[in-house]
Amino acid sequence: MSAPGGQLDDRAILDPAHAPPFPAAALTVLRDPQLRKNVAHATDVIQAKRALLVAEKTDWQELRSAASRIKEEALDHLGAYLKQFEERCTAAGGTVHWAADAAEARRIILEILREEKAEEVIKIKTMTSAEIQLNPFLEAAGIRAHETDLAEIILQLGKGEPSHIVVPALHVNRSQVREVFARRMGIEDLSDDPQALTAAARGFLRRKFLTVPMAISGANFLIAETGAVVVVESEGNGRMCLTLPRTLITLAGIEKVLPRFADLEVMLQLLARSATGERMNPYTSLWTGVRADDGPQRFHVVLLDNGRSSILARRTGRQTLKCIRCAACMNACPVYRQTGGHAYGSVYPGPIGAILTPQLEQMQHAQSLPYASSLCGACYEVCPVKINIPEVLLELRARVTDQERRQARRIFDPLYIGLRVANLLFSRAWLFHAAQWAGRIGLRFFTGKDGWIHRLPGVGAKWTQTRDLRGLPRQTFHAWWTGRRQAIGNRH
Amino acid sequence: MSGIIDSRERVLGRIRAAARNFAAADPQPAAKDAQELAGADAAIPRRYARSGRLSAEARMALMAERLREYGAEVAVCKPEELAAAITQQIAASGRRIFVAPPGIPVAWRVEVANKIKGFECSFDHGLQIGEIEQAEGVMTAAFCGIADSGTIVLHHSASEGRRMLTLLPDWHLCILKASQVVETLPEYFDRCPQPPALVTWISGPSATADIEMTRIQGVHGPRFLNVILADDRGKEPAVH
Numbered sequence: 001m002s003a004p005g006g007q008l009d010d011r012a013i014l015d016p017a018h019a020p021p022f023p024a025a026a027l028t029v030l031r032d033p034q035l036r037k038n039v040a041h042a043t044d045v046i047q048a049k050r051a052l053l054v055a056e057k058t059d060w061q062e063l064r065s066a067a068s069r070i071k072e073e074a075l076d077h078l079g080a081y082l083k084q085f086e087e088r089c090t091a092a093g094g095t096v097h098w099a100a101d102a103a104e105a106r107r108i109i110l111e112i113l114r115e116e117k118a119e120e121v122i123k124i125k126t127m128t129s130a131e132i133q134l135n136p137f138l139e140a141a142g143i144r145a146h147e148t149d150l151a152e153i154i155l156q157l158g159k160g161e162p163s164h165i166v167v168p169a170l171h172v173n174r175s176q177v178r179e180v181f182a183r184r185m186g187i188e189d190l191s192d193d194p195q196a197l198t199a200a201a202r203g204f205l206r207r208k209f210l211t212v213p214m215a216i217s218g219a220n221f222l223i224a225e226t227g228a229v230v231v232v233e234s235e236g237n238g239r240m241c242l243t244l245p246r247t248l249i250t251l252a253g254i255e256k257v258l259p260r261f262a263d264l265e266v267m268l269q270l271l272a273r274s275a276t277g278e279r280m281n282p283y284t285s286l287w288t289g290v291r292a293d294d295g296p297q298r299f300h301v302v303l304l305d306n307g308r309s310s311i312l313a314r315r316t317g318r319q320t321l322k323c324i325r326c327a328a329c330m331n332a333c334p335v336y337r338q339t340g341g342h343a344y345g346s347v348y349p350g351p352i353g354a355i356l357t358p359q360l361e362q363m364q365h366a367q368s369l370p371y372a373s374s375l376c377g378a379c380y381e382v383c384p385v386k387i388n389i390p391e392v393l394l395e396l397r398a399r400v401t402d403q404e405r406r407q408a409r410r411i412f413d414p415l416y417i418g419l420r421v422a423n424l425l426f427s428r429a430w431l432f433h434a435a436q437w438a439g440r441i442g443l444r445f446f447t448g449k450d451g452w453i454h455r456l457p458g459v460g461a462k463w464t465q466t467r468d469l470r471g472l473p474r475q476t477f478h479a480w481w482t483g484r485r486q487a488i489g490n491r492h
Numbered sequence: 493m494s495g496i497i498d499s500r501e502r503v504l505g506r507i508r509a510a511a512r513n514f515a516a517a518d519p520q521p522a523a524k525d526a527q528e529l530a531g532a533d534a535a536i537p538r539r540y541a542r543s544g545r546l547s548a549e550a551r552m553a554l555m556a557e558r559l560r561e562y563g564a565e566v567a568v569c570k571p572e573e574l575a576a577a578i579t580q581q582i583a584a585s586g587r588r589i590f591v592a593p594p595g596i597p598v599a600w601r602v603e604v605a606n607k608i609k610g611f612e613c614s615f616d617h618g619l620q621i622g623e624i625e626q627a628e629g630v631m632t633a634a635f636c637g638i639a640d641s642g643t644i645v646l647h648h649s650a651s652e653g654r655r656m657l658t659l660l661p662d663w664h665l666c667i668l669k670a671s672q673v674v675e676t677l678p679e680y681f682d683r684c685p686q687p688p689a690l691v692t693w694i695s696g697p698s699a700t701a702d703i704e705m706t707r708i709q710g711v712h713g714p715r716f717l718n719v720i721l722a723d724d725r726g727k728e729p730a731v732h
């Protein structure tokens with residue numbers, strides 16, 4: 001159990017402005033073996049399924065290249081495509097709103113709900129709504145938001161936070177789910193069989209689907225050419241929300257736009273395989289505005305910026321906006337697989353979170369995240385739209401360093417003093433040689449007979465606490481090379 | 493609502509400013525409106541498979557295999573046996589109260605009703621949600637089948653029905669003709685010269701793996717999907 005009292009996890013703070021830095025947050029998780037086991041199991045299963053299906057696709061790399069270019073092209077002309085989307089969606093009977101930031105998006109959504117005199121609203125899983133912290137806001141305004149995705153119900157009823165963008169409750173196991181459902185749905189004799197738990201959720205939500213007249217969704221893609229919206233899902237709760245209510249509100253980041261309907265032929269082949277290891281997810285829905293005899297008769301789209309346009313302005317960083325939120329990068333990430341999602345302090349965890357969150361926060365928060373990586377490149381390799389995540393991580397580290405350097409308190413920071421000294425040494429050959437000579441003599445006192453240094457004093461102890469250090473060799477490479485050249489010269 | 497109109501300008505202004513960052517180096521500056529974008533997709537490398545390689549027979553077999561992998565039931569029949577195949581599937585399902593979209597041939601209903609006692613089928617000429625929810629099953633046609641992923645595509649025409657029709661009943665019987673089955677996803681897009689306004693891509697019955705990655709079939713959508721593949725090869729392509 002991750003926490004007593006049936007709370008799935010009451011310690012996670014997914015607001016980058018208030019979350020502790022990554023290393024501190026990760027420590028809590030690393031001490032929770034159950035949680036680590038749950039995360040490892042889930043990511044192993046998805047990775048194995050994904051690997052099989054990617055291997056059978058002989059044109060996988062060509063699909064990735066096409067997807068990457070399609071997204072780049074959409075971003076290059078983002079303004080024009082958004083205007084086209086707005087025009088077509090409006091012509092089809094939809095209403096398009098623009099939100100510069102999270103507060104504005106929340107206000108727009110609340111205004112629509114108030115106009116409709118809504119007391120309740122049903123929701124399809126959307127990370128964007130979690131990004132703008134919509135649910136607590138609506139709650140405070142007296143409107144109950146019901147999540148309908150199985151994982152989201154588990155988290156909402158158990159007061160937990162999402163730890164993955166495709167399988168948000170992957171850190172929770174069946175007995176934890178059973179406990180929450182039994183308590184919150186009032187079912188005494190519920191078993192912990194996933195089949196029974198799923199059936200309980202089905203029964204719990206059926207009435208809501210049939211009676212609540214308002215729904216909120218996210219969007220996987222917006223189609224500029226036609227003004228259509230696409231939602232990809234598995235359970236059918238999405239189709240319920242998109243079809244049965246009277247009014248539908250779709251909240252979408254501005255980067256979700258695709259130029260053409262036919263671009264889906266690439267995206268839909270990549271998304272399900274990367275996300276869940278399926279050839280295709282059970283349900284994908286596309287709709288355009290409103291249709292007289294089918295589905296909601298009032299339809300709103302809220303286009304959300306909230307920091308995205310500032311990412312667009314960065315040469316290296318802008319590729320972050322190509323992301324189609326498949327989560328393959330976190331399943332593959334050796335860091336995420338140890339820590340799970342909560343340590344990232346954001347609704348976007350894993351490698352994509354490590355580059356997206358600090359940029360969305362305009363480098364004001366989450367500065368520890370670009371360091372939450374070994375730079376092994378596994379994320380880049382699996383990314384279906386070829387986002388070079390390590391490259392962006394490095395650029396962000398540089399920006400964090402530049403930021404820190406300007407802070408007065410860094411003048412006496414041992415790390416920065418060390419780096420300034422190193423800078424001096426490395427830029428002058430004679431100083432460098434002198435330092436090597438001094439170092440060899442100095443370290444000789446600490447080097448054991450086996451040629452290893454087992455214990456250092458002062459700051460050096462931080463290293464030797466956890467690992468040994470090899471002693472310096474008697475001769476530097478430089479000295480050896482010079483000696484060798486002279487020896488050869490003498491022979492001739 | 494003036495604040496919101498300002499936001500539109502603000503967001504678009506920021507996007508324009510971002511594009512200006514690259515304007516000097518970029519031979520193709522950002523387009524201002526959609527007209528300037530005509531032909532933009534020519535630059536996209538489309539070297540992935542855009543057509544299939546299987547024979548018609550192998551394509552049908554693959555479609556059936558993929559559907560079964562998702563847990564769907566598949567029956568194959570000749571076009572003239574269609575009514576009989578439908579009757580058989582419905583009889584075996586044990587379900588009797590049905591709904592169907594208005595474009596489904598009345599003759600099928602008559603044939604099934606003659607053979608199965610207690611069979612009732614309401615055509616959707618504006619049925620209420622409650623009536624659809626009461627139905628035990630639904631019978632529809634489809635626009636297309638994609639063999640590679642075992643996907644059924646509905647464009648929600650008169651024979652495919654409104655979206656809620658194939659959502660609320662627990663059992664979906666879908667009739668697909670071999671001439672409607674393509675091998676790859678891009679071939680489906682080739683069959684849409686005009687982008688459709690309403691689409692549902694269905695790949696197996698609804699499912700979830702949210703609890704410990706155990707795949708559970710049937711969450712909110714129909715728990716059962718039955719597909720009848722009518723082998724109309726060598727005949728006129730299906731008029732849809």
Ligand code: SF4
Pocket residue numbers: 274322323324325326327328329330352379382383384385386387
């Ligand atoms: S960065 Fe790439 S791999 Fe990660 S979620 Fe986004 S699209 Fe998927």
